[in-house]
Amino acid sequence: MIEKFQHTINEEIERFSSEISIPPAELYEPIRYMLSLGGKRIRPLFVLMACDLLEGKTENAIHAALAVELFHNFTLVHDDIMDNAPLRRNKPTVHSKWNSSTAILSGDVMMVKAYQLIGRSNLSPDIHNSVLTAFNEMAIKVCEGQQWDLNYEQLYRISIPQYFKMIELKTAVLIAACVKIGALIGGAKEEDAKYLYEFGKNTGMAFQLQDDLLDVYGQEEKFGKQKGGDIIANKKTFLMLKTSDIVSSNPYMREELDQWMGIKTLNEKDSSEKVRAVTRIYDFVNIKKITEEEINAYHQKAVVALEKLSAPVEKKRVLIAFTSALLQRES
């Protein structure tokens, strides 16, 4: 089932990419480039799976599925400019391959194209409206989340609730919107759509914490991410904030962590030393286990929300199995 959906999504992306093989090439080529970089396409998959869960026709959800993937890629392109990121999935980011103007503008077009795709879906007026409303609310929240992220970069310290709120807005509500939109297209009542939204939000939280964890404890360096990249960049992650909380009662460890966190390392050797030293503190406070427990807690909340939903048990199991598999990846 999942393979079939993946196939459909890839076909749809291919079709869309050839549709935008039009001038001005400077505008549309970066969009095709972003879509060609791949990725697991989990957002459109969630749209189709949620629609299927409600026993809806997934062919009605395919445009919305592509729309969320385009929206996601739009945020990546614009975020990469703001973060000054040179690489994305081991390939040059749009603004570094072309330039910032091109990245701004092709990002803008991706957002409009997402709306255009939703408009193309063959939906009843009521469903069309509720899908658009869900999409708009999500889009606003994702932008707010990115702004909090930018704000928090300027702060020496943020609280864990602040961090959770930020990743909820920046990351989790997009997954939440995906399953909600899929469910709405599948014919879900507002209440059921809410349960799925809860499922998606908690799943999204678990995914982000998993990302935080894999940065340090992942097995391989994949997707262009350097191992311990978050540590090197002094990024505020759950691991860092929680560890900082724990060591606050231990002046010796706190001083050491603070010292490392104040360093903007320059060369590779110093970077590796920093990652090793911070990881030693992480290990000492058992942050891996703590984070895994947090991930499990969110995953459980997601499962509980899904259980409340009126839908075939075997289809729920597929969705949970898919989510669990993603949470068990090791890189």
Next chain:
Amino acid sequence: MIEKFQHTINEEIERFSSEISIPPAELYEPIRYMLSLGGKRIRPLFVLMACDLLEGKTENAIHAALAVELFHNFTLVHDDIMDNAPLRRNKPTVHSKWNSSTAILSGDVMMVKAYQLIGRSNLSPDIHNSVLTAFNEMAIKVCEGQQWDLNYEQLYRISIPQYFKMIELKTAVLIAACVKIGALIGGAKEEDAKYLYEFGKNTGMAFQLQDDLLDVYGQEEKFGKQKGGDIIANKKTFLMLKTSDIVSSNPYMREELDQWMGIKTLNEKDSSEKVRAVTRIYDFVNIKKITEEEINAYHQKAVVALEKLSAPVEKKRVLIAFTSALLQRES
């Protein structure tokens, strides 16, 4: 009537601005700032006037009117980053008052808010769909126009048809979409909406040519624009391209124009000299009259398109009078 509409639009902008007085301030303050810079609000006015022309209820069009104003401001914020523009209406641009990240992100939110506002309009499903379709098509074209503009900046020479196509996409289709959307909300049939689109597109072309003209022949320096600013910046305008065509048969003038166009002036004195010299060439080929004729031709096309429309003659006259007045402004 127009004053009443202006009043309604200003009230709606006020209401919207207070609605977005929420955190994160870094995201929403730039939007309020942009909306506070004023401007003639001609785009939302066109939405309401077109709706009124069709004897529709303008209260149903007010959200769409605000949406096009927000969309317009979104393009200004993003374009100003790309153009590296320090000032907008004599005030610092968003990216120079805050920073590029804030300008990218608050621009993104403005676009989403535009869609959200359209969704809030109380429209029948059919009209809602056709409004969204018109809005999406417009948004894509405006981005394409901006990309052509960026491309053409890199070229030494573009043709006048290339220039016309670029300003059509970048500027005219937004005016066209405004009147089309207003008409659709007013209950226009598809054919009548097309006539209004033609009216708006040709009016938009005339507006842009008027802008080109006023840069050189405007009476006062307003809206933060330096007199002859386009000349100083070697900007490709109708005046420049047409003059260049005319002097191509006169080697002496062509050489002089080419020399000036190759100069990136640095100080104020040199800038003034350049503006004087190029204006002398413009005067010599009578470019003011030629441009005015071009503006009139587009205005006439707009009027002809409007005449084909089934609507009360006195309301058509209001719309034409409004457009004519805007085209007779001298600064």
